[in-house]
Amino acid sequence: MNRLSAAFGRLFNALAIAAALILLGMVVIVTADIVLRNTIGSGLVWANEVSEYSLYLMTLLTAPWLLRRGQHVRLDIILTLVPARAAWLMEAIGDLLGFVVCVVLIRYGFAMSYDSWRLSAITIKNLVFPEWWLLAPLPATFVLLAIEFVFRFDRLMRGERVRRVEATSVS
Amino acid sequence: MNWVEGSILLFGGLVAVMGLGLPVAFAFLVLNVIGAILFLGGEPGLAQLARNAVQSITSFSLTPIPFFVLMGEVLFHTGVALKAIDAFALLIRRVPGRLAVIAIVAGTVFSAISGSTIATTALLGSLMLPTMLARGYDPRMAMGPIMGIGGVDMLIPPSALTVLLGSLASISIAGLLIGGIVPGLILSLMYVGYIIARATMNPALAPDEPVTEEGPQGAARWLPFVTHVVPLVLIFGLVIGAMTGGFATPTEAAAIGAAGTIVAAALYRSLSFANLMKALTGTVAVSGTILFIIVGATTFSQVLSFSGVVNGLVELVTGLGLSVNALMIAMLLILLFLGCFVDQVSMMLITLPFFMPLVQRYDVDLIWFGVLFLICMQLGLLTPPFGLLLFTMKGVAPPSITMQQIYAASLPYIAMSILILVLIFLFPAIATWLPAVLSR
Numbered sequence: 001m002n003r004l005s006a007a008f009g010r011l012f013n014a015l016a017i018a019a020a021l022i023l024l025g026m027v028v029i030v031t032a033d034i035v036l037r038n039t040i041g042s043g044l045v046w047a048n049e050v051s052e053y054s055l056y057l058m059t060l061l062t063a064p065w066l067l068r069r070g071q072h073v074r075l076d077i078i079l080t081l082v083p084a085r086a087a088w089l090m091e092a093i094g095d096l097l098g099f100v101v102c103v104v105l106i107r108y109g110f111a112m113s114y115d116s117w118r119l120s121a122i123t124i125k126n127l128v129f130p131e132w133w134l135l136a137p138l139p140a141t142f143v144l145l146a147i148e149f150v151f152r153f154d155r156l157m158r159g160e161r162v163r164r165v166e167a168t169s170v171s
Numbered sequence: 172m173n174w175v176e177g178s179i180l181l182f183g184g185l186v187a188v189m190g191l192g193l194p195v196a197f198a199f200l201v202l203n204v205i206g207a208i209l210f211l212g213g214e215p216g217l218a219q220l221a222r223n224a225v226q227s228i229t230s231f232s233l234t235p236i237p238f239f240v241l242m243g244e245v246l247f248h249t250g251v252a253l254k255a256i257d258a259f260a261l262l263i264r265r266v267p268g269r270l271a272v273i274a275i276v277a278g279t280v281f282s283a284i285s286g287s288t289i290a291t292t293a294l295l296g297s298l299m300l301p302t303m304l305a306r307g308y309d310p311r312m313a314m315g316p317i318m319g320i321g322g323v324d325m326l327i328p329p330s331a332l333t334v335l336l337g338s339l340a341s342i343s344i345a346g347l348l349i350g351g352i353v354p355g356l357i358l359s360l361m362y363v364g365y366i367i368a369r370a371t372m373n374p375a376l377a378p379d380e381p382v383t384e385e386g387p388q389g390a391a392r393w394l395p396f397v398t399h400v401v402p403l404v405l406i407f408g409l410v411i412g413a414m415t416g417g418f419a420t421p422t423e424a425a426a427i428g429a430a431g432t433i434v435a436a437a438l439y440r441s442l443s444f445a446n447l448m449k450a451l452t453g454t455v456a457v458s459g460t461i462l463f464i465i466v467g468a469t470t471f472s473q474v475l476s477f478s479g480v481v482n483g484l485v486e487l488v489t490g491l492g493l494s495v496n497a498l499m500i501a502m503l504l505i506l507l508f509l510g511c512f513v514d515q516v517s518m519m520l521i522t523l524p525f526f527m528p529l530v531q532r533y534d535v536d537l538i539w540f541g542v543l544f545l546i547c548m549q550l551g552l553l554t555p556p557f558g559l560l561l562f563t564m565k566g567v568a569p570p571s572i573t574m575q576q577i578y579a580a581s582l583p584y585i586a587m588s589i590l591i592l593v594l595i596f597l598f599p600a601i602a603t604w605l606p607a608v609l610s611r
Contacts, residue, residue, distance in 0.1 A: 016452060016455060016456075017448075017452065019455040019459070020448060020451035020452045020454070020455050021451075023237055023241065023451055023454060023455055024447075024451055026234070026237070026238075026426070027238065027241070027426055027429045027430050027433070028430075030234075030238075030422065030423055030426035031426050031427060031429075031430040033423070034413075034418075034419055034423045034426070034427060038418060048231055048422070051231070051234050051422065051426075052229045052230060052231050052234065053229060055228055055229070055230070055233060055234050055236075055237070055462070056225070056228045056229045058237065058455055058458070058459065058462075059228050059458075059459055059462040059463055059466060060466075061455075062455045062456065062459030062463075063459065063463050063466075065456075065459075066456060066459055066460055066463070067194070069456075071456055071460055072194035072195075072196055072197070072460055072463065073194060073195050073196075073460055073464065073514050073516070073517075074189070074192050074193065074194040074195055074198075075189045075190065075192065075195065075512070075513065075514070076192055077190070077512055077557065078190040078191075078192070079192045087192070090190075090191045090192055091191070091192055093191055094188075094191040094192050094193035095193075097188065097191070097193055097197070097201050098193055098194070098197045100201075101197055101200040101201050101204055102197075104204050104217065105200065105220075105221060105224070107217075108217045108218050108220065108221040109221045109224075111218065111221075112218060112221045112222060134225065134229070135225055138221065138224055138225050139221075163192065164192075166192075166194075167460070
């Protein structure tokens with residue numbers, strides 16, 4: 001289990017680095033668009049659209065990595081107030097619920113992507129491509145998140161029976 | 172199920188699942204799955220949930236978020252911020268509470284180029300707090316200003332949360348960003364005034380420094396300011412100018428700002444592959460957490476309106492025949508209360524489905540409402556027991572500092588933020604004047 005978990009950890013890191021590079025690409029593309037538009041008069045018409053898709057991909061690519069690092073924001077008010085053992089139990093219930101919603105999203109996210117593929121649906125804006133390209137990353141991400149919830153649960157079971165210390169706010 | 176039962180189920184459920192400590196993105200998803208089954212017709216509702224998740228963040232209005240966060244991350248990871256502090260230290264001398272004043276002034280400039288409050292507080296806290304304590308500053312005098320100015324970062328653009336508020340509430344993002352400038356500057360000035368007044372009345376709070384620190388005069392004194400502060404202010408001017416000049420959207424202005432910050436760091440010869448990657452991964456972490464909550468929560472407002480909860484509550488409130496002012500005060504009090512317990516993104520997601528229909532029905536000025544909302548969120552960063560900046564400070568302060576000292580240090584700054592909230596409530600022009608002038 002540990003080796004498998006470490007392997008997924010490396011995968012999550014690699015996905016986060018991919019997200020970081022996508023972000024750099026977004027900066028370059030959007031800046032190039034505005035510079036070109038205001039100098040030679042015609043910019044990259046697809047720049048806005050690409051940055052929308054990039055934002056989506058970037059968010060999905062980082063989600064499993066953030067879950068592994070305990071950086072997804074949560075409330076720990078009640079966890080800090082109840083006895084350690086009870087907090088530990090609440091964490092366990094939380095992990096199970098997290099796993100279950102991931103499975104629901106995998107099921108319906110896959111159905112959505114499959115239907116789109118079966119119907120050969122196409123996204124037509126500036127860029128034209130099969131719509132399932134856009135939809136499929138969602139269930140794929142939730143597969144990784146479901147797997148991480150299993151590892152998370154496993155770590156909780158094998159660790160000390162207390163609450164975890166994780167992020168409680170963003171920005 | 173009537174709307175009262177619906178609201179007990181949805182809000183009670185959300186509180187319960189969030190209380191378990193499940194990350195809020197997943198807590199919203201749990202409630203959305205339940206809500207989709209009960210109120211959105213089961214299967215079709217769940218299919219809609221998946222579609223909404225995709226659509227929620229393929230949105231051009233949200234793209235400034237990572238760019239704004241990146242500006243701050245580059246500034247901090249490349250050490251450019253350090254040099255800016257040094258430049259201010261040369262200029263600001265012989266002021267009571269000098270180091271605290273420097274923290275406020277430097278923090279204000281960082282706010283103008285960083286979209287992340289926590290970065291500002293952590294940076295100033297780790298750099299300036301040890302010096303202030305070593306010089307005999309009272310811990311309250313040393314920590315308060317740093318936490319206070321960290322909160323101001325949320326008001327002064329660029330600010331990631333402002334973009335999110337504009338996008339979720341359908342308020343002009345450019346207008347909201349610019350609307351935060353004047354209140355942010357007023358707060359900075361109030362903080363400086365407070366520090367000087369306190370240090371003058373009770374010099375023991377901030378002991379004078381030895382005269383040996385006179386330092387260079389003339390050009391040598393001003394040069395670091397010109398080379399290390401002015402360019403940062405120019406980047407800020409570029410972002411705001413691009414947005415208001417009509418030749419760039421907020422996203423494009425943000426991208427220019429991010430590119431400009433990276434170029435500036437390169438020109439200072441401070442940019443390396445390692446620190447650029449650090450800044451980029453730091454950015455995807457912060458923006459990933461914000462945006463993934465949106466992925467999880469996007470269907471929640473739909474569930475609320477299909478269950479009749481939104482209509483029920485809005486009808487109930489309008490039926491009370493409240494005046495606009497009474498309504499606004501009630502909304503602000505709810506936000507201040509939530510801010511003590513809930514993170515900023517969840518605050519928006521929970522309240523906006525109700526607030527926006529009311530705001531529209533009562534014809535409230537959107538920029539005014541938005542800026543007041545921002546200040547409530549800023550206060551949420553500072554208010555005990557769970558204000559984020561209090562814990563950020565605890566993280567960077569020496570171990571001898573207690574949480575009680577940190578709470579005490581934040582109080583005057585909370586009071587001043589409440590004062591500005593009241594001032595803007597009474598004089599909306601503080602928030603609406605600049606956006607109106609610049610958009611002409």
